[in-house]
Amino acid sequence: MRRFFKLLYKMLQKNEKLTSPTIQKDIVDCFSKEIIKSICNEIGKDVFAIIVDESSDVSKNEQMAIVLRYVDRLGIVKERFIEIVHVLDTSSLTLKAATDTVFSNNNLSMTQVRAQGYDGASNTSDAFNGLKSLILSKKSYANYIHCFAHQLQLVVVAVAKKxxxxxxxxxxxxxxxxxxxxxxxxxxxxxxxxxxxxxxxxxxxxxxxxxxxxxxxxxxxxxxxx
Structure with a gap:
């Protein structure tokens, strides 16, 4: 039996190179979970802001990216990307459900949200049916701020067109x-x-x-x- 395991070990040394796409994806997935876990542990029970944007990738799949903005124990403002979620559509209800799922999976609570930032799209910033209004209806102190980077981008576009x-x-x-x-x-x-x-x-x-x-x-x- 010992001879068999020695032979198996020698074979694995030659053949096991971790180049399988499945193995590589599993390793990346494990790293991502550990990084997200460390970010959520750093936030703890403190408050934070949520930044959401949605767009389609090169394969035309709708995706929603979620970023958390918070102040750490040293008073340093940090922005951390935590997840990109595939969504069937980009309606405000779908985005809200996906956000709740991400929060639940990472032991975060909507009661910790003190600000929310999006671009000017109606499904996120609409005053009546947007993601902003859905969150504000439950948490009135989650103030909405229009994404400054998006505003600056629109200014650059307007100037360039002139x-x-x-x-x-x-x-x-x-x-x-x-x-x-x-x-x-x-x-x-x-x-x-x-x-x-x-x-x-x-x-x-x-x-x-x-x-x-x-x-x-x-x-x-x-x-x-x-």
Whole structure:
């Protein structure tokens, strides 16, 4: 039996390299749980602010990101991302249910929330049916603050549109995306040209190769905040 385990150990040393995607995901998941646990332990029973934003990823799945803002015991203001949640839709009721689930899983309470920050989307900041109003109806002291970064972004967009060269650039960009995406033949032609260019650059050493590099992506129509 001892000889068998010695042989098994030698085999594992050669074969066990933890390169399986499933094993790697499990390891990352364990790390994330420990980090979130340490953040929640640091908050304890103190108050904090919640920052929520929702958007779709490259595979067109709706997601909601949750960030907590709090002051630690040394008086340092911290913002910590705790989770990104897949949601079936972005209605205020769905976002509220997802937020409650995250709080429940991490031993946090809505009574600890003293502020909430979102962008100007109606599903979050609407005065009657938004996520803001759903939380305020239960916790009147959870003050709403419009995300300053989003406000600044809108200001930059407004100023940029007044600049003729910048405005023309984005107009031309929108036309390129419309023309390319409107025809499968043109899209295939662009993809083939890109493959040839990448292959040529790899051949002369100007482009690095490796896992996750040089991936094909789809053209996305430009938006004011993207």
């Amino acid at each position: 600049h003729d060269d910048v405005n023309e650039f984005f107009e031309q960009l929108a036309l390129v995306v419309t023309v390319v995406c409107g025809s499968c033949k043109r899209k295939d032609m662009i993809q083939e040209m890109q493959k040839e260019r990448v292959a040529a650059e790899i051949g002369i050493g100007e482009t690095e190769i490796g896992k996750g590099l040089n991936q094909e992506i789809s053209f996305v129509r430009a938006g004011d905040t993207r």
